[in-house]
Amino acid sequence: MKLKIAFFDMASCEGCQLAILDCEDxxxxxxxxxxxxxxxxxxxxxxxxxxxxxxxGSINREMDADRLRDIRARCSWLVSLGACASHGNVxxxxxxxxxxxxxxxxxxxxxxxxxxxxxxxxxxxAHTRVRAVHQVVKxxxxxxxxxxDRHEFLHLVKRLVAGSLPRFARQxxxxxxxxxxxxxxxxxxxxxxxxxxxxxxxxxxxNGGYRCDGCRGLLPGANLEAHRALLRxxxxxxxxxxxxxxxxxxxDVGPQEAQP
Amino acid sequence: MSNDGHKTWxxxxxxxxxxxxxxxxxxxxxxxxxEELKLSIIEAHRFFxxxxxxxxxxxxxxxxxxxxxxxxxxxxxxxxxxxxxxLGLTVSAQSQRLRRLLNESQFLQSxxxxxxxxxVPDYVGVPSVLPLIKTHPEVVKRALKLKxxxxxxxxxxxxxxxxxxSNTLRGWRKLPDxxxxxxxxxxxxxxxxxxxxxxxxxxxLKIPDFERETEYVSLKHPDEYALYDGEVYSSxxxxxxxxxxxxxxxxxxxxxxxxAKWARWHRESYMVGALARVNNNxxxxxxxxxxxxxxxxxxxxxxxxxxxxxAQVVEIVHCAHxxxxxxxxxxxxxxxxxxxxxxxxxxxxxxxxEVPRGTLFHEFRFDDQGRCCDSDAxxxxxxxINNIERDMKAFAPRMVAEMSRDEVTLHLEMLLRAYxxxxxxxxxxxxxxxxx
Numbered sequence: 001m002k003l004k005i006a007f008f009d010m011a012s013c014e015g016c017q018l019a020i021l022d023c024e025d026x027x028x029x030x031x032x033x034x035x036x037x038x039x040x041x042x043x044x045x046x047x048x049x050x051x052x053x054x055x056x057g058s059i060n061r062e063m064d065a066d067r068l069r070d071i072r073a074r075c076s077w078l079v080s081l082g083a084c085a086s087h088g089n090v091x092x093x094x095x096x097x098x099x100x101x102x103x104x105x106x107x108x109x110x111x112x113x114x115x116x117x118x119x120x121x122x123x124x125x126a127h128t129r130v131r132a133v134h135q136v137v138k139x140x141x142x143x144x145x146x147x148x149d150r151h152e153f154l155h156l157v158k159r160l161v162a163g164s165l166p167r168f169a170r171q172x173x174x175x176x177x178x179x180x181x182x183x184x185x186x187x188x189x190x191x192x193x194x195x196x197x198x199x200x201x202x203x204x205x206x207n208g209g210y211r212c213d214g215c216r217g218l219l220p221g222a223n224l225e226a227h228r229a230l231l232r233x234x235x236x237x238x239x240x241x242x243x244x245x246x247x248x249x250x251x252d253v254g255p256q257e258a259q260p
Numbered sequence: 261m262s263n264d265g266h267k268t269w270x271x272x273x274x275x276x277x278x279x280x281x282x283x284x285x286x287x288x289x290x291x292x293x294x295e296e297l298k299l300s301i302i303e304a305h306r307f308f309x310x311x312x313x314x315x316x317x318x319x320x321x322x323x324x325x326x327x328x329x330x331x332x333x334x335x336x337x338x339x340x341x342x343x344x345x346x347l348g349l350t351v352s353a354q355s356q357r358l359r360r361l362l363n364e365s366q367f368l369q370s371x372x373x374x375x376x377x378x379x380v381p382d383y384v385g386v387p388s389v390l391p392l393i394k395t396h397p398e399v400v401k402r403a404l405k406l407k408x409x410x411x412x413x414x415x416x417x418x419x420x421x422x423x424x425x426s427n428t429l430r431g432w433r434k435l436p437d438x439x440x441x442x443x444x445x446x447x448x449x450x451x452x453x454x455x456x457x458x459x460x461x462x463x464x465l466k467i468p469d470f471e472r473e474t475e476y477v478s479l480k481h482p483d484e485y486a487l488y489d490g491e492v493y494s495s496x497x498x499x500x501x502x503x504x505x506x507x508x509x510x511x512x513x514x515x516x517x518x519x520a521k522w523a524r525w526h527r528e529s530y531m532v533g534a535l536a537r538v539n540n541n542x543x544x545x546x547x548x549x550x551x552x553x554x555x556x557x558x559x560x561x562x563x564x565x566x567x568x569x570x571a572q573v574v575e576i577v578h579c580a581h582x583x584x585x586x587x588x589x590x591x592x593x594x595x596x597x598x599x600x601x602x603x604x605x606x607x608x609x610x611x612x613x614e615v616p617r618g619t620l621f622h623e624f625r626f627d628d629q630g631r632c633c634d635s636d637a638x639x640x641x642x643x644x645i646n647n648i649e650r651d652m653k654a655f656a657p658r659m660v661a662e663m664s665r666d667e668v669t670l671h672l673e674m675l676l677r678a679y680x681x682x683x684x685x686x687x688x689x690x691x692x693x694x695x696x
Contacts (some may be wrong), residue, residue: 021377091311124517127305209434
């Protein structure tokens with residue numbers, strides 16, 4: 001029997017699900033391997049149980065955490081899909097202020113009072129800290145990146161279909177950048193997170209002319225002190241270095257445990 | 261089932277969106293009359309206004325693209341324009357042409373996805389594109405081919421299909437490869453018959469018969485069909501207003517059942533998006549697109565919101581032909597490396613652009629150190645929500661009188677889907693309750 005897979009989204013741009021819908025050239029081939037039973041971006045169907053749940057997005061409210069716990073109870077493997085789900089992504093920068101203060105800045109004090117006291121709709125406005133998925137439920141695998149890399153998605157699905165463990169290279173973006181023959185971003189005056197960031201993206205942002213901003217999270221075992229010293233030499237202050245480290249990982253600052 | 265005159269239902273469609281995400285529709289009827297209709301937007305807020313704080317000018321376009329996966333290019337370009345306006349930076353003709361190409365490649369991606377994957381299944385009576393693989397394999401293969409081409413188009417220009425990194429303030433960090441541009445041009449020419457076939461499919465769809473005239477708002481440009489540049493035009497006033505005055509255009513306000521703000525301008529609500537653009541700027545469409553509009557029976561002004569799907573097809577044809585013309589120019593003239601250096605500093609600016617679902621506004625303010633200290637974005641979907649709910653309220657009594665409850669549900673979903681691919685797909689996760 002084909003494995004049943006399902007997709008869910010929390011607070012996110014839904015770009016990671018799009019990245020998967022964008023596998024046009026192999027789309028029909030994927031459907032030979034698995035049955036997609038729930039995918040709100042593309043299908044009407046819903047399903048009570050499934051083998052793999054892909055969850056995109058960060059958890060910003062208790063109602064979303066409840067929904068996530070329900071999804072966890074309905075699946076065998078839960079995969080966090082992309083930087084929002086894995087580390088909170090840029091929206092977790094808002095954790096610097098309280099949720100109430102954030103709401104007031106955007107909607108104004110008067111509107112906030114109205115919505116917070118609305119008997120029917122107040123749960124929509126009851127924001128908590130922005131959390132990564134693994135801070136609420138157990139996560140079996142992380143697909144990293146903003147957005148995810150479709151080759152890693154395919155690798156994961158094929159391995160699970162074959163009954164073996166997915167494996168992701170434990171190396172920094174820097175290694176893949178060298179394979180691509182790029183000039184180091186530091187060489188043209190940029191500061192780059194490639195040395196300490198978990199690879200697997202083929203250094204796509206440096207290939208495209210930019211730097212690595214660390215969207216895939218800190219690589220376990222990376223020499224952060226040496227990297228910080230490098231950034232200090234380039235004139236970055238401590239606060240700015242912290243801000244760069246946390247840009248995509250604000251809900252989850254430290255390196256994550258290695259997955260099998 | 262229908263015409264019994266005593267229908268008492270509550271239809272609750274849960275999990276529909278803000279920018280992509282989650283919304284819900286609730287309709288209560290008693291004795292055949294619509295008592296209550298609410299389009300709720302239940303998406304969790306991501307506090308974009310807070311997460312840009314302290315960022316340097318060139319970091320902003322790259323990061324705010326993360327607001328929306330489907331419109332990431334539009335957000336990046338609107339932000340680039342706003343920041344450049346704040347700092348008084350100039351953009352070369354070459355870079356402006358590349359940005360127009362990047363934007364139109366995103367229009368192709370987004371409209372193709374919406375028309376083929378999200379809208380067509382409704383009209384054929386299937387829950388998704390998947391059953392069509394068996395029944396209409398040639399349609400699905402064409403859809404995948406066109407979508408793949410549009411994605412590669414964005415990739416070649418921007419560096420990646422999602423959250424592209426090559427465009428920055430003032431221009432391109434790394435210029436597109438001319439050989440790859442030539443390949444895209446050849447493939448676009450090769451795909452023109454597929455676009456004719458797309459027009460043929462959409463012509464065969466039976467569009468629901470419903471009209472409600474509203475205010476149509478879009479950019480307008482003296483020399484071109486406005487997608488990248490222009491001032492904001494209202495069909496009510498017949499005049500354009502500078503984008504920098506956007507707060508007096510969108511007049512945002514908050515309602516408890518929607519975490520997206522609502523908007524209104526000259527009347528209670530207005531519409532942005534493909535139909536608004538075609539209505540306002542029909543005569544500037546590429547002749548091939550005007551021909552497609554005629555074939556499809558879309559005559560401006562058109563007051564049927566379901567025809568937004570048809571307007572998207574017209575824009576697919578426009579963007580394909582217009583992109584071909586621009587690619588030709590780029591290939592003839594070549595591309596030269598440009599100096600894109602700039603110095604961060606204080607300033608304040610607004611940028612507006614048309615994205616597939618309507619007019620998008622961004623605003624940023626920078627302090628003396630050149631750090632972002634204030635930002636705002638008004639997104640097409642939040643401008644449309646108010647108008648969609650009013651369309652629903654106008655159409656629902658007739659639906660309830662004439663249709664079965666399944667048909668009412670479908671027509672409400674299709675109406676929402678007609679406006680916006682993100683919302684439209686979200687309506688799919690519905691939970692329909694009928695209460696006698």
